[in-house]
Amino acid sequence: MSETETGNDGIKLVMAIIRPDKLADVKTALAEVGAPSLTVTNVSGRGSQPAKKGQWRGEEYTVDLHQKVKIECVVADIPAGDVVDAIAEAAHTGEKGDGKIFILPVEGAVQVRTGKEGSPAV
Amino acid sequence: MSETETGNDGIKLVMAIIRPDKLADVKTALAEVGAPSLTVTNVSGRGSQPAKKGQWRGEEYTVDLHQKVKIECVVADIPAGDVVDAIAEAAHTGEKGDGKIFILPVEGAVQVRTGKEGSPAV
Amino acid sequence: MSETETGNDGIKLVMAIIRPDKLADVKTALAEVGAPSLTVTNVSGRGSQPAKKGQWRGEEYTVDLHQKVKIECVVADIPAGDVVDAIAEAAHTGEKGDGKIFILPVEGAVQVRTGKEGSPAV
Numbered sequence: 001m002s003e004t005e006t007g008n009d010g011i012k013l014v015m016a017i018i019r020p021d022k023l024a025d026v027k028t029a030l031a032e033v034g035a036p037s038l039t040v041t042n043v044s045g046r047g048s049q050p051a052k053k054g055q056w057r058g059e060e061y062t063v064d065l066h067q068k069v070k071i072e073c074v075v076a077d078i079p080a081g082d083v084v085d086a087i088a089e090a091a092h093t094g095e096k097g098d099g100k101i102f103i104l105p106v107e108g109a110v111q112v113r114t115g116k117e118g119s120p121a122v
Numbered sequence: 123m124s125e126t127e128t129g130n131d132g133i134k135l136v137m138a139i140i141r142p143d144k145l146a147d148v149k150t151a152l153a154e155v156g157a158p159s160l161t162v163t164n165v166s167g168r169g170s171q172p173a174k175k176g177q178w179r180g181e182e183y184t185v186d187l188h189q190k191v192k193i194e195c196v197v198a199d200i201p202a203g204d205v206v207d208a209i210a211e212a213a214h215t216g217e218k219g220d221g222k223i224f225i226l227p228v229e230g231a232v233q234v235r236t237g238k239e240g241s242p243a244v
Numbered sequence: 245m246s247e248t249e250t251g252n253d254g255i256k257l258v259m260a261i262i263r264p265d266k267l268a269d270v271k272t273a274l275a276e277v278g279a280p281s282l283t284v285t286n287v288s289g290r291g292s293q294p295a296k297k298g299q300w301r302g303e304e305y306t307v308d309l310h311q312k313v314k315i316e317c318v319v320a321d322i323p324a325g326d327v328v329d330a331i332a333e334a335a336h337t338g339e340k341g342d343g344k345i346f347i348l349p350v351e352g353a354v355q356v357r358t359g360k361e362g363s364p365a366v
Contacts, residue, residue: 012229016234017161018234041163042163043161043162043163044161044162045159045160045161045162046149046158046159046160047158047159048158048159064149065162068161070161070163080230081230084230084232087234088232088234088237091234092234092235093235094235095235096235097235098233098234098235099234099235100159100196100231100232100233100234100243100244101231101232101234102133102135102196102228102230102231103228103229103230103231104135104226104227104228104229105227105229
Protein backbone atom coordinates (compact mmCIF):
# COMPACT_ATOMS: atom_id res chain seq x y z
CA MET A 1 0.00 0.00 0.00
CA SER A 2 1.48 3.37 -1.10
CA GLU A 3 2.69 5.70 1.64
CA THR A 4 0.42 8.52 0.43
CA GLU A 5 -2.49 6.18 1.15
CA THR A 6 -1.45 5.70 4.70
CA GLY A 7 -0.27 9.26 5.38
CA ASN A 8 2.25 7.48 7.53
CA ASP A 9 2.79 9.71 10.52
CA GLY A 10 1.71 8.96 14.08
CA ILE A 11 -0.40 6.20 15.50
CA LYS A 12 -2.87 4.34 13.28
CA LEU A 13 -5.67 1.83 13.86
CA VAL A 14 -5.71 -0.86 11.18
CA MET A 15 -9.21 -2.41 11.12
CA ALA A 16 -9.78 -5.49 8.96
CA ILE A 17 -12.93 -7.50 8.29
CA ILE A 18 -11.85 -10.96 7.10
CA ARG A 19 -13.00 -14.58 6.74
CA PRO A 20 -12.99 -16.46 10.08
CA ASP A 21 -10.88 -19.28 8.65
CA LYS A 22 -8.14 -16.79 7.71
CA LEU A 23 -7.59 -15.61 11.32
CA ALA A 24 -4.68 -17.98 12.01
CA ASP A 25 -2.81 -16.94 8.83
CA VAL A 26 -3.35 -13.25 9.59
CA LYS A 27 -2.14 -13.65 13.19
CA THR A 28 1.05 -15.29 11.91
CA ALA A 29 1.52 -12.58 9.28
CA LEU A 30 1.10 -9.83 11.89
CA ALA A 31 3.65 -11.43 14.20
CA GLU A 32 6.09 -11.72 11.29
CA VAL A 33 5.70 -8.06 10.30
CA GLY A 34 6.38 -7.06 13.92
CA ALA A 35 2.81 -6.16 14.94
CA PRO A 36 1.75 -9.06 17.21
CA SER A 37 -0.68 -7.00 19.31
CA LEU A 38 -4.27 -7.36 18.06
CA THR A 39 -7.92 -7.47 19.09
CA VAL A 40 -10.31 -9.97 17.54
CA THR A 41 -14.10 -9.64 17.46
CA ASN A 42 -16.69 -12.04 16.06
CA VAL A 43 -18.94 -10.04 13.73
CA SER A 44 -21.25 -10.64 10.80
CA GLY A 45 -21.02 -8.73 7.62
CA ARG A 46 -22.46 -8.06 4.21
CA GLY A 47 -20.38 -6.80 1.36
CA SER A 48 -21.85 -5.75 -1.91
CA GLN A 49 -22.16 -9.42 -2.97
CA PRO A 50 -25.74 -10.63 -3.45
CA ALA A 51 -27.62 -12.36 -0.65
CA LYS A 52 -27.76 -16.19 -0.64
CA LYS A 53 -31.23 -17.75 -0.81
CA GLY A 54 -31.98 -20.96 1.08
CA GLN A 55 -34.89 -23.33 1.67
CA TRP A 56 -35.90 -24.68 5.09
CA ARG A 57 -39.08 -26.81 5.45
CA GLY A 58 -40.45 -25.30 2.26
CA GLU A 59 -39.86 -21.76 3.49
CA GLU A 60 -37.46 -19.55 1.50
CA TYR A 61 -35.09 -17.46 3.58
CA THR A 62 -32.32 -15.03 2.69
CA VAL A 63 -28.87 -15.18 4.24
CA ASP A 64 -27.16 -11.88 3.66
CA LEU A 65 -25.05 -11.50 6.79
CA HIS A 66 -22.05 -13.80 6.73
CA GLN A 67 -19.86 -14.68 9.70
CA LYS A 68 -16.69 -12.59 9.68
CA VAL A 69 -13.90 -11.67 12.06
CA LYS A 70 -12.86 -8.10 12.81
CA ILE A 71 -9.17 -7.60 13.54
CA GLU A 72 -7.98 -4.35 15.09
CA CYS A 73 -4.30 -3.59 15.31
CA VAL A 74 -2.88 -0.27 16.55
CA VAL A 75 0.58 0.57 15.22
CA ALA A 76 3.02 3.45 15.60
CA ASP A 77 6.58 2.51 14.70
CA ILE A 78 5.60 0.16 11.87
CA PRO A 79 4.12 1.81 8.74
CA ALA A 80 0.38 1.07 8.65
CA GLY A 81 0.76 0.24 4.98
CA ASP A 82 3.08 -2.69 5.81
CA VAL A 83 0.51 -4.04 8.27
CA VAL A 84 -2.27 -3.65 5.68
CA ASP A 85 -0.18 -5.49 3.07
CA ALA A 86 0.58 -8.32 5.51
CA ILE A 87 -3.12 -8.75 6.37
CA ALA A 88 -4.26 -8.48 2.74
CA GLU A 89 -1.83 -11.13 1.57
CA ALA A 90 -2.69 -13.56 4.40
CA ALA A 91 -6.46 -13.03 4.10
CA HIS A 92 -6.66 -13.34 0.31
CA THR A 93 -8.48 -16.22 -1.43
CA GLY A 94 -9.57 -14.40 -4.61
CA GLU A 95 -13.24 -15.17 -3.94
CA LYS A 96 -16.03 -12.66 -3.16
CA GLY A 97 -16.22 -12.07 0.59
CA ASP A 98 -12.48 -11.81 1.24
CA GLY A 99 -13.13 -8.61 3.15
CA LYS A 100 -11.73 -5.09 3.51
CA ILE A 101 -9.05 -3.26 5.51
CA PHE A 102 -9.25 0.32 6.75
CA ILE A 103 -6.82 2.74 8.41
CA LEU A 104 -8.06 5.23 11.01
CA PRO A 105 -6.10 8.02 12.74
CA VAL A 106 -5.44 7.64 16.49
CA GLU A 107 -4.75 10.78 18.53
CA GLY A 108 -3.64 9.27 21.83
CA ALA A 109 -2.66 5.98 23.47
CA VAL A 110 -1.99 4.77 27.01
CA GLN A 111 -0.68 1.42 28.26
CA VAL A 112 -2.69 0.62 31.42
CA ARG A 113 0.02 -1.42 33.21
CA THR A 114 2.88 1.06 32.81
CA GLY A 115 1.09 4.36 32.19
CA LYS A 116 3.25 4.90 29.08
CA GLU A 117 1.69 7.36 26.62
CA GLY A 118 1.81 7.91 22.85
CA SER A 119 3.82 5.65 20.49
CA PRO A 120 5.67 3.87 23.34
CA ALA A 121 2.28 2.74 24.67
CA VAL A 122 1.38 0.96 21.40
CA MET B 123 -27.52 15.83 8.79
CA SER B 124 -25.89 19.10 7.64
CA GLU B 125 -22.85 18.82 5.39
CA THR B 126 -20.71 20.90 7.77
CA GLU B 127 -21.36 18.19 10.36
CA THR B 128 -19.99 15.50 8.12
CA GLY B 129 -17.15 17.50 6.60
CA ASN B 130 -17.99 15.44 3.59
CA ASP B 131 -14.73 14.72 1.88
CA GLY B 132 -13.02 11.35 1.63
CA ILE B 133 -13.83 8.06 3.26
CA LYS B 134 -15.90 7.93 6.44
CA LEU B 135 -16.79 5.24 8.98
CA VAL B 136 -20.39 5.55 10.12
CA MET B 137 -20.74 3.75 13.48
CA ALA B 138 -24.22 3.31 14.95
CA ILE B 139 -25.35 1.75 18.22
CA ILE B 140 -29.01 0.77 17.83
CA ARG B 141 -31.74 -1.52 19.23
CA PRO B 142 -31.33 -5.15 18.10
CA ASP B 143 -34.91 -5.30 16.81
CA LYS B 144 -34.18 -2.36 14.45
CA LEU B 145 -31.39 -4.17 12.58
CA ALA B 146 -33.60 -5.42 9.75
CA ASP B 147 -35.09 -1.96 9.11
CA VAL B 148 -31.63 -0.36 9.13
CA LYS B 149 -30.22 -2.98 6.74
CA THR B 150 -33.06 -2.24 4.32
CA ALA B 151 -32.55 1.52 4.67
CA LEU B 152 -28.81 1.18 3.98
CA ALA B 153 -29.42 -0.90 0.86
CA GLU B 154 -31.94 1.70 -0.35
CA VAL B 155 -29.52 4.61 0.19
CA GLY B 156 -26.87 2.71 -1.80
CA ALA B 157 -24.67 1.61 1.11
CA PRO B 158 -25.36 -2.14 1.44
CA SER B 159 -21.94 -3.03 2.82
CA LEU B 160 -21.97 -3.23 6.64
CA THR B 161 -20.54 -4.99 9.68
CA VAL B 162 -22.75 -5.99 12.59
CA THR B 163 -21.54 -6.69 16.15
CA ASN B 164 -23.53 -7.77 19.18
CA VAL B 165 -22.71 -5.38 22.01
CA SER B 166 -24.22 -4.15 25.24
CA GLY B 167 -24.55 -0.54 26.09
CA ARG B 168 -25.61 2.04 28.60
CA GLY B 169 -26.77 5.46 27.62
CA SER B 170 -27.42 8.16 30.11
CA GLN B 171 -30.80 6.60 30.95
CA PRO B 172 -31.06 5.30 34.52
CA ALA B 173 -30.35 1.67 35.36
CA LYS B 174 -33.32 -0.73 35.72
CA LYS B 175 -33.73 -2.42 39.10
CA GLY B 176 -34.93 -6.01 39.32
CA GLN B 177 -35.68 -8.64 41.97
CA TRP B 178 -34.53 -12.25 41.80
CA ARG B 179 -35.10 -14.63 44.77
CA GLY B 180 -35.40 -11.65 47.09
CA GLU B 181 -32.11 -10.18 45.88
CA GLU B 182 -32.15 -6.77 44.19
CA TYR B 183 -29.97 -6.43 41.11
CA THR B 184 -29.31 -3.60 38.69
CA VAL B 185 -29.46 -4.01 34.93
CA ASP B 186 -27.66 -1.10 33.37
CA LEU B 187 -26.15 -2.65 30.27
CA HIS B 188 -28.76 -3.27 27.60
CA GLN B 189 -28.36 -5.50 24.54
CA LYS B 190 -27.58 -3.39 21.49
CA VAL B 191 -26.23 -3.88 17.99
CA LYS B 192 -23.30 -1.95 16.58
CA ILE B 193 -23.45 -1.26 12.86
CA GLU B 194 -20.33 -0.10 11.01
CA CYS B 195 -20.58 1.14 7.45
CA VAL B 196 -17.65 2.65 5.52
CA VAL B 197 -18.66 5.03 2.74
CA ALA B 198 -16.82 7.15 0.18
CA ASP B 199 -18.99 8.15 -2.75
CA ILE B 200 -22.18 8.53 -0.73
CA PRO B 201 -22.26 11.51 1.70
CA ALA B 202 -21.92 10.14 5.26
CA GLY B 203 -24.76 12.48 6.25
CA ASP B 204 -27.16 10.62 3.96
CA VAL B 205 -26.16 7.31 5.54
CA VAL B 206 -26.60 8.77 9.04
CA ASP B 207 -30.05 10.09 8.14
CA ALA B 208 -31.09 6.71 6.68
CA ILE B 209 -29.99 4.87 9.84
CA ALA B 210 -31.51 7.45 12.20
CA GLU B 211 -34.90 7.29 10.49
CA ALA B 212 -34.96 3.47 10.39
CA ALA B 213 -33.75 3.06 14.00
CA HIS B 214 -36.07 5.64 15.55
CA THR B 215 -38.83 4.68 18.03
CA GLY B 216 -38.92 7.90 20.08
CA GLU B 217 -38.17 6.01 23.32
CA LYS B 218 -35.04 6.28 25.49
CA GLY B 219 -32.40 3.81 24.28
CA ASP B 220 -32.82 4.44 20.55
CA GLY B 221 -29.06 4.83 20.31
CA LYS B 222 -26.49 7.10 18.70
CA ILE B 223 -24.60 7.42 15.41
CA PHE B 224 -21.05 8.67 14.94
CA ILE B 225 -18.86 9.57 11.95
CA LEU B 226 -15.12 8.86 12.06
CA PRO B 227 -12.47 9.80 9.47
CA VAL B 228 -10.83 6.95 7.52
CA GLU B 229 -7.41 7.55 5.99
CA GLY B 230 -7.01 4.45 3.85
CA ALA B 231 -8.92 1.44 2.53
CA VAL B 232 -8.04 -1.77 0.69
CA GLN B 233 -10.30 -4.45 -0.80
CA VAL B 234 -8.61 -7.81 -0.04
CA ARG B 235 -9.89 -9.73 -3.11
CA THR B 236 -8.93 -7.15 -5.76
CA GLY B 237 -6.22 -5.09 -4.04
CA LYS B 238 -8.14 -1.93 -4.96
CA GLU B 239 -7.19 1.05 -2.74
CA GLY B 240 -8.92 4.22 -1.51
CA SER B 241 -12.54 5.08 -2.43
CA PRO B 242 -12.82 2.33 -5.09
CA ALA B 243 -12.06 -0.21 -2.34
CA VAL B 244 -15.06 0.88 -0.27
CA MET C 245 -3.00 12.20 30.45
CA SER C 246 -1.50 15.47 29.19
CA GLU C 247 -3.78 17.74 27.16
CA THR C 248 -1.37 17.76 24.21
CA GLU C 249 -1.87 14.00 24.04
CA THR C 250 -5.58 14.33 23.72
CA GLY C 251 -5.62 17.42 21.52
CA ASN C 252 -8.74 18.16 23.48
CA ASP C 253 -11.10 19.85 21.06
CA GLY C 254 -14.31 18.36 19.72
CA ILE C 255 -15.78 14.93 20.06
CA LYS C 256 -13.54 11.94 20.85
CA LEU C 257 -13.98 8.17 20.92
CA VAL C 258 -12.15 6.61 23.86
CA MET C 259 -11.57 2.91 23.06
CA ALA C 260 -10.18 0.68 25.81
CA ILE C 261 -9.25 -3.01 25.77
CA ILE C 262 -9.28 -4.24 29.37
CA ARG C 263 -9.57 -7.38 31.54
CA PRO C 264 -13.16 -8.71 31.75
CA ASP C 265 -13.08 -8.73 35.55
CA LYS C 266 -12.30 -4.99 35.57
CA LEU C 267 -15.51 -4.01 33.73
CA ALA C 268 -17.50 -3.24 36.87
CA ASP C 269 -14.77 -0.98 38.30
CA VAL C 270 -14.40 0.86 34.99
CA LYS C 271 -18.18 1.35 34.67
CA THR C 272 -18.23 2.91 38.14
CA ALA C 273 -15.22 5.11 37.35
CA LEU C 274 -16.84 6.34 34.12
CA ALA C 275 -20.08 7.22 35.92
CA GLU C 276 -18.08 9.11 38.58
CA VAL C 277 -16.13 11.13 35.98
CA GLY C 278 -19.43 12.08 34.31
CA ALA C 279 -19.22 9.79 31.27
CA PRO C 280 -21.77 7.04 31.99
CA SER C 281 -22.59 6.32 28.35
CA LEU C 282 -20.58 3.34 27.04
CA THR C 283 -20.61 0.36 24.69
CA VAL C 284 -19.16 -2.98 25.76
CA THR C 285 -18.03 -5.74 23.39
CA ASN C 286 -16.64 -9.17 24.22
CA VAL C 287 -13.38 -9.58 22.30
CA SER C 288 -10.21 -11.59 22.49
CA GLY C 289 -6.82 -10.07 22.33
CA ARG C 290 -3.11 -10.62 22.24
CA GLY C 291 -0.68 -8.07 23.51
CA SER C 292 3.04 -8.37 23.04
CA GLN C 293 3.19 -10.84 25.97
CA PRO C 294 4.24 -14.38 24.96
CA ALA C 295 1.68 -17.08 24.24
CA LYS C 296 0.78 -19.53 27.02
CA LYS C 297 1.46 -23.21 26.29
CA GLY C 298 -0.92 -25.89 27.58
CA GLN C 299 -1.28 -29.68 27.54
CA TRP C 300 -4.54 -31.53 26.75
CA ARG C 301 -4.56 -35.35 26.45
CA GLY C 302 -0.84 -35.30 25.68
CA GLU C 303 -1.26 -32.72 22.93
CA GLU C 304 0.49 -29.36 23.33
CA TYR C 305 -1.58 -26.33 22.37
CA THR C 306 -0.87 -22.60 22.41
CA VAL C 307 -3.24 -20.05 23.89
CA ASP C 308 -2.33 -16.63 22.63
CA LEU C 309 -5.68 -14.90 22.41
CA HIS C 310 -7.00 -13.96 25.83
CA GLN C 311 -10.57 -12.96 26.68
CA LYS C 312 -10.84 -9.18 26.93
CA VAL C 313 -13.56 -6.55 26.96
CA LYS C 314 -13.61 -3.57 24.62
CA ILE C 315 -15.14 -0.40 26.07
CA GLU C 316 -16.08 2.46 23.76
CA CYS C 317 -17.07 5.81 25.20
CA VAL C 318 -17.74 8.92 23.09
CA VAL C 319 -17.19 12.21 24.91
CA ALA C 320 -17.46 15.88 24.01
CA ASP C 321 -17.78 18.14 27.05
CA ILE C 322 -15.48 16.07 29.26
CA PRO C 323 -11.77 16.08 28.31
CA ALA C 324 -10.89 12.69 26.78
CA GLY C 325 -7.77 12.69 28.95
CA ASP C 326 -9.89 12.64 32.11
CA VAL C 327 -11.86 9.65 30.78
CA VAL C 328 -8.61 7.86 29.87
CA ASP C 329 -7.20 8.48 33.35
CA ALA C 330 -10.39 7.19 35.01
CA ILE C 331 -10.33 3.99 32.93
CA ALA C 332 -6.58 3.45 33.38
CA GLU C 333 -6.79 3.78 37.14
CA ALA C 334 -9.81 1.45 37.45
CA ALA C 335 -8.42 -1.17 35.04
CA HIS C 336 -4.92 -1.30 36.53
CA THR C 337 -3.55 -4.44 38.24
CA GLY C 338 0.16 -4.00 37.43
CA GLU C 339 0.29 -7.38 35.66
CA LYS C 340 0.93 -8.04 31.95
CA GLY C 341 -2.37 -8.01 30.07
CA ASP C 342 -3.89 -4.94 31.74
CA GLY C 343 -4.68 -3.59 28.31
CA LYS C 344 -4.50 -0.33 26.37
CA ILE C 345 -6.59 2.79 25.79
CA PHE C 346 -6.80 4.80 22.57
CA ILE C 347 -8.37 8.12 21.55
CA LEU C 348 -9.83 8.55 18.06
CA PRO C 349 -11.27 11.73 16.49
CA VAL C 350 -15.02 11.83 15.81
CA GLU C 351 -16.32 14.21 13.13
CA GLY C 352 -20.05 13.97 13.69
CA ALA C 353 -22.66 12.60 16.11
CA VAL C 354 -26.45 12.20 16.10
CA GLN C 355 -28.79 11.06 18.89
CA VAL C 356 -31.42 8.84 17.21
CA ARG C 357 -34.31 9.61 19.60
CA THR C 358 -34.06 13.41 19.53
CA GLY C 359 -32.19 14.09 16.28
CA LYS C 360 -29.73 16.26 18.24
CA GLU C 361 -26.39 16.69 16.40
CA GLY C 362 -22.78 17.32 17.42
CA SER C 363 -21.68 17.63 21.08
CA PRO C 364 -25.26 17.82 22.43
CA ALA C 365 -25.90 14.39 20.86
CA VAL C 366 -23.07 12.77 22.84
